[in-house]
Amino acid sequence: MATISPVPKLQFSDENGVPLAAGLLYTYEAGTTTPKTTYQDAAQVAANANPIVLDASGQADVWLIPGEAYKFILQDALAATIWTVDNVTAAGTMSLQNSTAVAITGGTIAGVAITSSTFAGTATNISGVVDIANGGTGAITAPLALAALGAAASGVNTDITSVAATTTINSQKIGYLHIPANAQTGAYVIVADDDAKCIDITTGGVTIAANATLALAVGFTFSVFNNSGSSQNIAITTDTMRLAGTASTGTRALAQYGWATVRKVSSTVWVIAGAGLT
Numbered sequence: 001m002a003t004i005s006p007v008p009k010l011q012f013s014d015e016n017g018v019p020l021a022a023g024l025l026y027t028y029e030a031g032t033t034t035p036k037t038t039y040q041d042a043a044q045v046a047a048n049a050n051p052i053v054l055d056a057s058g059q060a061d062v063w064l065i066p067g068e069a070y071k072f073i074l075q076d077a078l079a080a081t082i083w084t085v086d087n088v089t090a091a092g093t094m095s096l097q098n099s100t101a102v103a104i105t106g107g108t109i110a111g112v113a114i115t116s117s118t119f120a121g122t123a124t125n126i127s128g129v130v131d132i133a134n135g136g137t138g139a140i141t142a143p144l145a146l147a148a149l150g151a152a153a154s155g156v157n158t159d160i161t162s163v164a165a166t167t168t169i170n171s172q173k174i175g176y177l178h179i180p181a182n183a184q185t186g187a188y189v190i191v192a193d194d195d196a197k198c199i200d201i202t203t204g205g206v207t208i209a210a211n212a213t214l215a216l217a218v219g220f221t222f223s224v225f226n227n228s229g230s231s232q233n234i235a236i237t238t239d240t241m242r243l244a245g246t247a248s249t250g251t252r253a254l255a256q257y258g259w260a261t262v263r264k265v266s267s268t269v270w271v272i273a274g275a276g277l278t
Contacts, residue, residue, distance in 0.1 A: 009061060011057070011058060013058060020054055020077075021057070021058055022077040023076055024052070024053060024076070024077070025072060028073070029069075030088075039064075048061075064088070064090040070087075071085070072084070176197075180196075185202050189206075190207070194222045195220050201225070202228045203228060207234075207237065208270060216264055218264050223260065223262070225257075226254045226257055232254050234252045235251040236270065239270065243273075243277065244273035252277050252278065253277070255276030255277075256276070
C-alpha cells in the first residue's frame with residue numbers, strides 16, 4: 001500500500017507569504033537555548049550550520065535526530081524573529097508515534113527495533129522464538145523450553161540432589177528414613193536437633209528442659225535407649241511428663257537396655273511410653 005510522501009525540503013516564508021530568502025533558522029534542544037544539531041542528509045553525515053541560512057527560495061535540507069525534540073526559532077535576514085516553535089520532533093519513528101504510551105492494536109509491525117522499553121501486562125499471540133537473553137526461553141514448546149533453561153522435565157527431579165531431614169514443607173519437617181542415634185556418655189539435656197532421633201545414653205540420664213527455657217514444637221518426639229547395665233533417669237523439670245496409660249507424672253527411670261519414646265503433646269506437657277519404664 002502506498003503512503004503519502006514526506007516534505008522533501010523545508011520551505012519558510014515571511015509574514016506576507018514571501019519566500020524567506022537568506023532567512024535564519026536556529027535549532028535548540030527543546031525548552032532550552034542550548035544549540036542542537038540538525039543534518040543535511042538522512043545518514044547524519046553532513047551537519048547543518050546553526051543557524052541554518054535559507055537559500056534564495058527560503059528552503060533548506062533539515063534532518064532531525066529520530067526520537068529527539070527540538071526548538072526552532074525563525075528569523076529574517078536582518079535577525080528579526082518571525083516565530084518560535086518548541087518540541088519539534090521527527091515523525092515516523094516508533095518512539096515518537098507512541099511517545100505517550102498509546103496502545104498499538106491490530107496490524108503488523110515489521111523491521112522495527114524497540115530499545116529501552118518497558119512492557120506491562122500479559123503478552124498474548126506472540127509467535128516465533130524469543131532468546132533467553134531477551135527474556136524468553138529460546139524455544140517454541142514446553143519441553144524445549146525446559147531443556148533450554150536447563151530445568152528438569154516433568155517427573156524427573158534431577159535438579160534436587162539432596163534434602164536435609166530438617167527441611168520443612170508446609171511448616172512440617174521432612175524427617176528421616178531411619179532413627180538417627182545421638183550417643184551420649186554423660187548427663188544430657190535435649191536440644192532442638194534431637195527431634196526424631198534416639199538418645200543412646202550410658203550414664204548421667206536425659207533431661208527435658210522447661211518450655212520457658214527451650215520452646216520445642218508440639219509434636220517434637222525423641223527416643224531414649226539405655227545402653228548400659230544400670231538404670232538411667234529421663235527427667236522433666238518444671239513441666240509435666242505423663243506415663244502413658246496412667247495418671248502418673250514426673251521423672252521416669254529407664255531400666256538397663258530399656259527403650260522409651262517421649263512426645264510433646266502441648267506446650268508444657270509430654271507423654272512417655274516404652275519398655276523398662278518405672
